[in-house]
Every structure is written in C-alpha cells, then in structure tokens.
Amino acid sequence: MKYKNLISCILILTLLTGCGSTAISNNKDVHGQKDKNILRVDKRKEEATKVLVEENKIYLSNSRMSICMDAKNLEVINIDNNENKVSLSDPVGNYNVSQIKTTEEGVKFQIIDEAVEVNVSLKDNRLNIHFSTGKEMSFTWPRVQSTKGFDSYIMPHYEGKYIPKKDKIFRTFFTQHESWDTLEFLSMPFVGIKNELNTYTYIMENGYNNEIVFTDDNENLGFSINHEFTSNHHIKEFSYEIVVDENDYIKPAKVYREYLMETDQFVSLEEKGKKAKDLDKLYGGVQIYLWSSGVLDTRDIGRWLGFVKEINNSKNSMSISKRLWELLPEESETKNLIFQYSNDGYVDQYGRKTIIRDINGILKRKDFYEESVFKSQGKSKEVESLLNKGLINLSDTEIYELNLRLFYEGFEEYFHVKFEDVGNGFSTKMLNKLQELGIKKAWLSGDNMAQNWMLNESVAKKAIDAGYLIGAYDSYHSMHKPGIEKWDTAKFDKNLWETGGIMRKNGSYFDGFKRIGRKVSPLAAMPYVKNRMGKIMDSITVNSWFVDCDAAGELYEDYNPLHPASKEDDANARKERLQWMIDEYGLVVGSEGGNSYLSDTIHFAQGMMAPVIAWGDADMRKNRDSEFYLGNYWPMEGPQVFVKQVPLKEKYGYIYYKPEFRLPLYQTVYHDSVITTSHWGSGSLKFSNQIITNALTELLYNVQPLYNLNLEELEKHGEFISKYYSVFSKIHEITATEPLSEFEILTEDRLVQKTKFGDKVEVIANYKSEGFVHEGRKIPGESVEIYIMKDETRQIYTP
Template identity: 30%
Template sequence: MKKKFFITLLTTLTLSLAACQTPGIMQKQVQEKSSVNQELNKNKSYAKTDFSFDVDPETFAITITENNQKETVAQPQTTKRVTNLKKTTNEISWTYPDEHLQIAVKKEDEHLAISLTSLTDEDLTFNWPKIDAKNYTLPIAEGKMIPNDQKDWLAYFQQNNELAMSEAFSMSFFTANYEQFAASFVTDETFNSDLLAETSNHLAFEASHHFIGFDKNKTLNYRLYITENDPVAIAKTYQMDRIKTNNFKTLDDKEKENPEIKKMRGAIQIYYWNSRILTEEDINWSKLPEQVDEPIFQWIAELLSQYGEDGSAEYENALAAFKNNEGYQYEKNTLLNSLNYVLLYPQFFNKSIFKQPDETASKLIEKGIDTLSEQDRYTLNKHLLAGALQDLTPPLEQWGKETSVDVFKEMKNAGIENAWIGLPNWANGLMNPAMVKTAADQGYLIGPYDSYQSIQENASIDWNTASFPNEKLYEQATVTKKNGEKVAGFLGKGRKLNPTQIFPDVEERFIGIMQNKIPFNSWFLDTDAAGEIYNDYSPDHQTTQSEDVAGRLKRMDYFNKNGLVVGSEGGNDFASKEMVFSHGIETPVIMWSDPDMRENKESEYYVGSYAALDGGIPTKYKKTVPIKDEYKAIYTDPAYSLPLYKLVYNRSVITSHQWEWDSYKIKGQVAERRMKEYLYNTPPMFHLDKAAWDEHKQDISENAKIWAPFQKAALAHEMTDFTVLTQDRLVQKTQFGDDLVVIANFSDRNYDTDDVKVPDQTALIINHRQQTIIQVKE
C-alpha cells in the first residue's frame, strides 16, 4: 500500500516574498547588505583574547587558563628529547631531534599559533594533539555534538577508529568541550591527517599527521581558538578564520560571475530517472507479435550478442514470448531496455537493415558516421529505429514525451517555481534534448552527473564516465601507492585517476557533450568535494593531496567559467569557493560497511540495487528502508546534530542529502527530516520518474511553495543563532538574520511557552512575526 505525505499549513499570514517595485527591491537589498555586515561584525567577537598558555616541550602538553579556569587542552605525550629550546613571554620553540620535527608556539591576539615542521625529506608521521574532554564538537557532515560516554558513538568509533579528516570532516577543525570553555584546533586544511579514536574507558581522540617526503610544504599549522562552550561561537570563530585566510566566498559573489546561480535559491533538488526515450506508452503492443521476425529485431539481437554486457539471450526469449502472444510486463521491460540500449551503440547503423533512412538520418549519414557528435549519433539511431518500427510507434517527436517533457511542464503548473534537476548521465539528456530544453524553459536548472574518479582499461558505454578516448590515461594518469601498486577504482574496478593529469580530457568530454548546444545549465561532479584524495607516488607525476585537490578545483572552476551551476558530492569546504551546492553534508552515506544494508537482500535494511528493470528509479533510490537503531545517533538523531556547516557557510554553499538518502528514503523519518530541512535550511531532495511524481506530486508541490520563499529569505543572511530549548535537546531553534526563526519540535509532546507554542513533531517558521507551521503525516 502506498503512503501519501501531506503538509499541513496553519498560517496566520502567508510567508511571502512577492516581488515589489524596483525601488523597493533595491532598498531591501541595501538593508539586507547592511544587516549582513552587522551579523559578520558580531561574529568577530566570539574568539577569546584574554587567555594565557603554558607548554611543556618534553611532552608537548598545552594548558590554557581563561578566567581563572585551567584546562589541559593537549594531553601530555611520552617524554621526548628536546633541543634548541627558546622561550619568550609569548612564544616558545624547540626541536625534537629524534622525530625530525621543529615546533613553534606563539600567542597571537585571538589564538595560539602552533606549527610543526618536518626536518626530513622522508615520509614522517607524528601524532598530536591528544584531546580528552567531556564532549566533542566535530564537523562530521553538517556537524555533531558527541558525548564521551554515549554507547552508540563509542561503538561507532570502535569500528571506525581511524578517520581520514579530509574525507570524514566537512571543515578543517575539531573541538574539545570543557566545563568553562571550548578549545578548537583549526588547520589550514585536513590533508594527510587522521583522527584516531580511543574507546577503552571513554571517548578520546588523537590527531595524526603524515608529512610526505616529496611535499615541498613541510609545515602543519594549527590555530588554537578559545571560545564559549557554544556551537555558535565555535562555528563563527571558524568562519572568521576562513574569511581571514581568503577561503570564503558568498553566493552573492558567485552570482556576480554567473547569474544562473540565482535559480538555485529556493530550488528543490530532484534526481530525474528517465533512461528510456522509447517508453511503454510508445509501443503498440497488439501489433508487435506479427512483426518480431522483422530484420530490425534480429539486428538488435546481433548487436546485443556482440556488444552487450549481458548478451542477447534474455532479449531473444522475450521476442519468442511476444510471438506466442505471451509477452507480459517482464518481457515488455526486457524489450524496451534492449531497444533503448542499442540506441547508444556507434555500430547501430547497418546499410542492409536501414535501406531507406529518412531525410534527417540521410544527412547525418552523409556527414560520416565516425565524425558525428554523441548527440547526433543518438539522433541518427533514433530516426533509423523509428523508420524500421514504422506503425509500431507514434512519430519520433512523441517518444518519451509523456514521461519527461510533460512531467516538467506539470511540475511548473503545480507551482514549483524553482528546481534543480540532476540526470544520472549526460547520455540521458543527449538522447532526449527536448526534455533538457523543456526544463530550462521552465526556469529550472538541469545538468548531468559526471565523474572523473575512475577509469576502466577498456572504454564502455555501460560506464561512460570511466571511459576516455585517450588510451594512454590508464597507464600514465592513474594513482600509484607508495608500494608501487595502483589504487583501484570505484567498487574495486579499474583505477583511480590523478586529476592533475587529465584536464585536457575533461575539456574534450565537455566540448563533446555540449557540441550541439544542448541547454544544460548545471553540472554535478562526483566526489570532487568528498575528500577522497590521494598522494600519488608515480615517478613521472608525483602529486601531493594538496595538488590533487587543486586539480579538482581547476576543473570545477572550468565548469563555472562555462556558465554552469556547479555542485559536487560531499561538500567538504576546501571546495566551498568553487561549488554552489553539495549533496552529502546533511545526510551522508549511511554505513557502507553493513552487509545487511549493502549485501543481504533479504534484510529489511537492504537499501536496494542499482538496477531498474522498468527504466525508472533504481531500487537503491526508490525503496524506503528503516535504519538500525544504533545508527540513528550517528546519522539522524537531532539530539546529536549541530548546524555547524550552516553557521559557517549558509550564505556560501547550498547543501542537501547524499542522493542515496533522499527526503523519502528513511522509513519512519520523513516528518523528522522535513522539519530538520527547514531548521537547517536544507533543500528537500527527491528521486522522481513519472510514477513517483504522480505518487508524490501533492506533497512535493505544496512543500515547494513554502520552501522557495523560505530559502530565499534564509540565504539572504547568516545563520545567526542555534539554540537547544529543552533538556532532552529535542526542541531546537535556528535564526537567520534578525527576523527569520525556525523552531523544530522533534519530541512527542507540545512545546508551550508564553511567547510561542509548537505542537509535537512540528516545525514553526516565524518570518517578521508571520507564522507558518510545517507538519507532515506519514
């Protein structure tokens, strides 16, 4: 039985951001800019300046005293031999000769500057600092508050006792929370650094840094900030650090370079699945049995047998069934998948099969099959197939219209003004350019998923993102470990690419895709902001993690400069200046390593597979599943969640869920996640095809009408506050500027005060005293 989701609106006055006359808009923009400046000025006051410090060089223990309260913020290590000790009132430096390290500690106005410099050209690992506190504030995804004795977090860190910070942390800091203050260790970046967990008695951490011998940068810098024990103070202090180090860029500034970014404000996030240009509605099934012996169907069998990954047996069985008038839904899907699949083949044209091509096909053939762009090749193949199928299908321009073009028009008519639409592959757009044009004409952003993470040894249409015309890349542009082995690609297939070696190939792919001016206006780059980065020990192109990231940012910038709205998986803030949106900050991938979720298909927790027999949404993205109770604290429980990323980057990066975990994915948590989306200014994300749209369009469209004006208002300001309103941490408040407030009541009881009343399982938006209630019934 299908569940429907309804959003209840109890509105004293509608949340409205309707356009007014131009002078009014200009005045509003001036007021907002002035307000933001005031918000930023307030952020400058969070870092404490009146603390003192003490360092023991032999153990590298650091003690901070603030307001007569003393804490050891870096626990003592094993005693080491010290030379070259120099000390003044505000500065101390020394050398660890046995460890080949030079250390310097200096009190600056707002922080303690700590540098560790390798004195060797060999690889070197050094662990520091060790932190041991009652609670920790860590930028895991959006942000987490982690008690040192919570059982689920202890279990998590027992299993994940060594986290690569560049991948696990969305920002470059970690914080220990003490009774009277918080101590935040901020680094320039987290490359080559791990966080090691100790869980024997309670949770403690130690940072480990790997100095790479061939890296010219031999110094690791920490800035130790002391703030109030408050996530707002911690996050805003980090934000000021990023601004001072020129690592911060607002959406306003990005929009000046690319006005298309404005379409992202207020947009819901949609992954649209439509792998068929020829759909079930496009086939006259009653006429099929008498035509299955036609040459075109036999030719398709030959193509599948010769080039198809799974061969032609299943397709031929389906033909036999149709011939006997026994073709049912499975056989229909098999036939449709085969027909659509062979349209991708460069080998599709065969003079003996397609003897009378139409005018469009003839002109393309005259150009030369081998000279055609990818889009022209698909156009040729569609026209050839349409001519061969004749009255089995409607005119070619009608193919796939009902499941693509018509859906986007219906979305606009339903009141969805702003949307980002992601296609699972650029081929989906090139095969159906009318779909892309329709989305762009509605004012939506639409773009393909693209990836430069892996490469296969042999090019394949089944994995075109991992295939490149340049045959030398597999041997000459892939990542080598220190031991000489190549790093395996995604799912252990192929190899990982070095981003510094393939920029010309990025350009070649992009130019090829856009050759016929398909109106893509966005681009999604897999893993570029996810922190899965490498030191490449290949003798002919040694590359540090810093250089690896620079290569990724260069290609992100390339798409930016081509007028595309760029997003990436993860959203780690080393890419915050280059990307506009990210998928994975709010809900990251949940437990890759759990076999019940990834392998055991009989488990209720199994997330699904990449296959979609009906050409629509794969079960991995469509199937709703619960998550195990022990994972809730780690991934979804609001009691342990903090909007750290939003407190820093609300005006800079639009963040949402990792695509495997869209807004409907987690069974029993749709309402909770909807509330949190408003609390954190997180765009809702949906996987849609026509069937899913028909099922959910009432909920999606009604929510979008609230979401668009809400987010446009929220993005105009800093997230200025986050407050926990109840002892169980289940009622929380965020604030954007002075006049936009969201209160989310995740508990099962009403929250009533003299000023506000919020029912259980409800979010309340207050904008200039106008109230809107968000309530989802599952």
C-alpha cells in the first residue's frame, strides 16, 4: 500500500509540475568536477503554489519543490526533478484527521486525536509545517530513519558535524543517551540532510522545549524530534521551515544565516562594538586563563631557608611572624613544615608551594592587620596612607594591597623581586613575558570573579594599559546554602536561597552543579547580579566579563510560583542580564557555549570549538592511573585538569577533532557576530595527540586559541604560542568582522580543506602527513597556506 501511495504521489506531482522545469547549474562540486545534476536555486520571481488534496493525501508543488504529505501519519516526501524521492519524515503516527482545507499557499487540518492543528505551506524552495494546540502534551515530528534519498546529516553539534548515516562510531555515540535537549546538543536550531544532489535544512522556528532522539537500525543512524507543549507557554506552537538547496556542506548554515537576517535576529560585531568600546581589543587576540594560588609566587622568595627560620624563631614575639602563625589553619601542614625545614636546612619545592598557598590565603583576610602586632614595624608612606583612611573604609582591593605591603615590608630582606613584580599568573612578570613573546592582544582572566585582579590592582592597570582585555569570571548557575558555600560565585543570601530556586513541576528543586545546592532562577537573580557587579566595579576596573553556563543551552521550565518561567523566559532573562552588563559598563561580554539564543548579545563564547569532553568517562575523570586521566582541580597555581597534557581517547578524537567530520557551521552563521574558542577544560594545548590538528582547524575556521597558563606553563609552551600568534593574529585582525563565505573540500579523503572570509583572506589546511599541490603550489603536510587577497601575499605555517 505504501508503495502504491508513493507511485500515486509521483504521478500526480509529475502532472502538476513536470520533471524538466528546474534549471540545471554548471557549478562545480566539492571535488572541483562539473556536476550537471546540482540544483540551482535562483533568485527568481515568486510563483503560485499548486495544491491538490486527494482524500488524506496532500500534494504541493512549484518549480523548486514537489511535496507529497500523508495527513494521517504526517509522512512527507519530496520528489526532485529527476524523480528521486527524499523522505523528509517517515510516518510518526496513525491519526484521525479533520477535513483538509486549502489555503493561499497550502493546506490546514486538525489531528483530532491530539487536538493539534497543522498548517502546511510551500513558497519557492521553502516548506513550512506549523503545529499548534491548546493543551499540554508532547508531539513528535519529524522522524527521519528511512534510507530513501539521502546519505548523511549536517548538524551544528557545537561548531558543526558531517555525519554519514551509516557511520558506526557516530551511530554508537549519538544513541548512548535516550534523548538530547536540542538546546544543549545543537548550537543552532537546525539540522540538515544531504544527498549527492541537494541539502535539506530543517529550521526549528521555536528552538525551545525540543528533544532529539537518535535511533540505530543496525545500518543507519536516524533521528526524531519531540516538542513539549508546557503550561508555562500560553501560546503553544512550533514549526519547521524546510529549505531545499544545492549540494553544499555548509548550505544549511547559510540558509539559517539568511533566516536570521530576514527575521532581524542577526547582530554583527561591528554593531555590537558601538556599546562595547574595547571589543576591537579581541580582534587578533588569544584567550588565556591565568593561574596562581594568590598574590605571591614561590619564586618571589630568594632566601627560603632564612625566611622559614625567621617565621619559626619569631612566632612567639610581637611581630608579623606571630600574626602569620596565629592565622595559619590548624589543619594545615605548613606549621610542621616550617619547623621541619628550619632544622633540616633546606626547603624543597613541595614545601615552598604549600607554605605560599597558605600565606596567600592569609593575605586575603580582612583581619590580617592588627595594630598591636604591626605598631613596631616600620611602614611605608603607602601603608600609612591606607591606614589613615581607616580599615573599615577600605575597599577589598585596598585591603589586599595593605596586607601585601605589610607582608613584603616585614620580610623584604628575603625577597629577590621588587614589590611590584611579585606573583605568578597575575603579575607584571607574566605581562612582560607575554609582551616579549609578541602577544599584543589577549583576553586574560582567572577562575574566581575578579579577585585575582583585585589582589594586585597595579597589575590590572598595567594589563589594560598594555592593550589587553582583563576579565572577571562569574556565574549565576548555582547557589549554595548560606554558611556552607563551596565556591564564591555560589554565595548568595538567605532570601535568594529560600525564594530563588528553580523548581520542577512536582515542587522539588533542581540540584546545582555537581549536585551541590540549587539552580538559581535568572529572573530572581537579577538584583544580585547588579549588586555583585557594582561592588566589584567599585573596587577595580575590568573591561570584560565572562558568565559561565548562560549560553550553554542549559535552560529550565521553572514551576516555582514566585517566578514561573518557560525555557524561553529563562533565555530572555539571561540575555537581559548580559545586555545590562554591556549597557551599564560597556564591557566585552562572553559566556560558555555560544548557543544561538544569546548570539545577538554576547561578543565571545568559550566551548564552541572544543566542548567539555567525556564528562562521564571514568578513565578521564576518575581513574588516576589511566593515561587519559585529565587531572585534579589542584594545585591552585596550576590545576592539572587544565594544564596537564594527556592524550585523548581515539573515539573522542573521532567525534570532536577528526577533520573529515568537522564543518564550520557556526562560523558560517556567526563568524562576524560571535568570536569563539574552546572550553577551558579542552584548551588548545590540553590533548597531546590533537594539538597539531586543532591548530590547523583553528586557522582554517579562524577561531581563537585558548590557553591555561602560569609562568611555568608559559616557559614550556611560549615558543609554540608565540609562533602561532604571529600567524593567527595577523589574519584575525583582518577577518574578525568578515563572514565565512566559502568552504570547500578539495580531496576525496576530505583531508585538504579551504575557507574564504569575505573578499579578504583564503586559508587552505592540509591535514595529510605528505604535501599537497594546489594550483601548482605545494602545501607541506600538516600545514596551512594563508592568502591575503589585498596584498596578494601567501604564507605557509606548519605548527
């Protein structure tokens, strides 16, 4: 019966449109060969859609698409001009439907069983299918599993993926979860299917409350999308715009970019820069997380043995040593180490790091200064000036400066650096080294709001004066119960704890990160955002702000009666707070992920190029004996999870890094709108067996590298970073505000690829181990060729 219906569909559509009315292009395919079967979608005058209804069968056609739809099961088939059948959706049910009524460009009908109204229209090369209802329910459409008519998927899974539907590794990987929230799985709300002739792009016009479910029939990867109509949505509707276009790997992204522009949802970096005056400091830059355990570094002390002996011998006298001893944690081993080293006559590296960590903790305390202890110590004019203000009147930044100056002046004879040069990641030593390496533009931040900059304000000022963006790392994702907070960004008051949690429909709260505390509603958090930022900005000037999680797709239906919200409301509240940061302070603002719902607001995103990988893999997260173990969140001055280089398991390299399956979809849409990079847990140097491939792809896509650095790590990797920066910075300065306009795969094995940015720069990446000759020019193995069109200059870079 199904076969007869299909033949009927073809015959009727043939009568309506004929098979030879579509223009044939002479475009070249991705391998450079002429392909007479590629469909050209011309910009021509709109034409009327032909509509025919035969019982429950709907036939819509024009010169670009010929659609056959079964209203009873919502199967949809497109028949191209060569009578090739492409299944846009397999049957999803067996429904009772009302009489089908024709409209100007299509039809509408009711699914009686589900109380769902369906509107179908065809205009040019765009099929629109719209569903609406008045009740809470879950509804599935489309379901794509059939082998008819296509061979691969194009999906914006993070930056973008090309997925052959028969590929076993992708089939296994994507079906490991029962379902994926499309907001977290897809960086943009579309999917594409592809065959040798065309690509079909499904744009989800309502990107919220959708789940993608993958299936494997032991031969092909399939998927379906479920939409949840919730009580938090007063208007319950969702729709797809399905666009047929030529065979082009990045065409779905081009279609989505056009859609954004048509619906006024695209905002360029040039437009965003009107409110963020320092945004151009990001053009041509790199992104760096700096690490230290506090304001002092072990290398700041030159005479370590004399230093610990001084503390040990004077711990009972009225001196700075006594104050240190009083404030050292009882559970700390530092007291024992100081006693031990004073007798041993030597201080090893372990002891130096342990002692400095504890001292750094003490120097953050607001009760460090005690007049009876310090009254006999000589004081500089800077210390006197701070004390004259009165301790109660000092800002956090001034407290930190006072404590550091008191400490430095009390132990000055043991230091071998000047006061202004103390520190590790956040130090003039670091800034000077970056300058020496030629790194003139960079985004610099730490892991704990702006505290690292507040600890040494003079370093922050020097960084800004040097042209860097200095950022605060912030989060409003989780809150912990007052009094037992695990990290500073989760500290809020009792009122927010009791009233601000995100609640399930059954009245329970969503757990916070790592199952600690609660998720906090962005609607309830806004006053706390303003209060926290106000205090920090009153203490120190930063010119950038990074908010964890907001653009990562983790949104919630909130049933808390104090602030009920849909996922769309959740997204809008996050957008509101980020936009407020821009409007109020003119900051360059970024977030984790870069999901499209915040793309018109944020300036940069971390995690699009390489995301968090293998969160649940025991070998990478728990098994410390595994060669793949990422490392612990320790030590503070260089957490192993960020700086330790390890190989990446082959299966994850296949999914996330293998160039044959990567596509610059996000860059095609947003290259000139959002500057992206990798997640800090998957930085550019993290995976030892992916560094070269990643460097080539970063240049090919023209996205910024991300590094985790302290002085030790910079010593290890400085030469590599400097060489890479000298190439990347030059072209990103030119292309940051240009679109990624072209992408080509130049070889059958997909290992030589080309991009073009506006009419400014072309990049060819050769991932092969051997050289490749392109138009008479040889590109060495594992290298890129960069062509700057204005200067007509070419450069080869080999990592």
